[in-house]
Amino acid sequence: MYSCSDLKKGVKILLDGEPHVIVGFDFTKPGKGQALYKCKLRNMVTGSLFDRTYRSGESFEPASLVESDMQFLYQDDNGYVFMDQKNYEQIVLTEDVLGDDKYFLVDNMEVKVLMFGERGIGLTLPIFVNLRVTISDPWVKGDTATGNNKPATVETGYTLQVPAFVDEGTLIQIDTRTGDYVTRVKE
């Protein structure tokens, strides 16, 4: 169990049965009064943010979360299916949990899945992913509004800005942290 003095940014606690991470924290104490611990918490399942104030003497159950190495298998009507590399069990992550990460999943990709008990609640992708451009109009010279960049869509449906010389069919590298184009991949 945690006590109030363990609370700080980054600590994960269990509230109403769900894991929450402390994203903002301040200790305050009126003169001669009780210590108050003001936390901004994020529900790690729903993403919702809220404030809570605790007082000395309260205790908290740590939220135990494990990161498991998994492989992305395929997408079907239920969601995105991953397989645990250790025990070969399969789990499904929904589109809500994945957010924009869904655009960077390639079959057989190795990822880390954040597990809360039996439930997958988050994903860590490799930093770089290679995806093929499926739609990109030729660059129109003189289109200065976008500089030397033009929009392109890759095989997962994700759209980003790429340099003018990138044609349809080109394999490109994308930084999954920012979603930006990095370079062309030699094949």
Add this chain to the structure above:
Amino acid sequence: MTLSLRGKHEHLAQRARIIQRIRAFFIESAFLEVETPQRIPLNAPEANIAPIHSGNWQLQTSPEMAMKRLLAAGYSNIFQICHCWRDEERGRKHLPEFTMLEWYRSHCDYNQLMTDCENLFRDLVPQQQITYQGLKIHLDTTFERLTVDEAFNRYTDYTPLQAIAEDRFDELITFSIEPQLGLERPTILYEYPAELASLARRKPGQLEVAERFELYIAGLELSNAFSELTDPIEQRIRFSNEVACMPLKSTDPHRLPEPFLADLENMPPAAGIALGVDRLIMLLTDSHRIEQVVAFPPEDL
């Protein structure tokens, strides 16, 4: 918003000047500067202040008892600037080791200390105006006097006694009242419910409140002052009540600071005040966080 040690140079230089100016102010006002031991056998028991242990002794949470023993011995106007320690206090406005200014006057009550606060700030800020986090606070008028009762009435739906009964007093003070205080001129919040002032005298003719005040500027709580309780019998009872509220691990329930209680017999009527020097420097250097005004917060050690 963290500053490197090198980047704190200007704040630390201002800090030194402010402390020198405080010292000069009290010397010019005919106060005697005193030094008392920082490592002591036992602090005054307070329900919400946890001392840091040092061997079988403790680091002082305040120099209050030693200063009052000096008053009892006939020293009349005394001040001290010293370090104090309070366990597990770390936040935007808190350091577990911090710098305290305390001054005491015998043969007067806390009204004189309110005037001292006005004079001290006017002396420290010759331009008579502080800009803190975008607020302009004027020092050239009398500081606002607001009773705790009025503050609860103005900013909450509770009376102070209802708040205490529901154990919401501290929360309401911190989140509903404090942020409203001292925004245009400093506010003196005074007349606390007697149960919240273990070392203060009850107000003659109005025994349910204690002669205690806190000074607020720009929502920052800067100091805490009392007309001192000088009755050793009542002090012993109040200490026992505080001990009863303390977490078990932090004290031996049978130990009280006996030499202090013995000297209290001889203490003249007096008033004393503690002012957080680091917070004062935050205010005068427009610093949002306390670690901006000390060289080394604990996490940098």
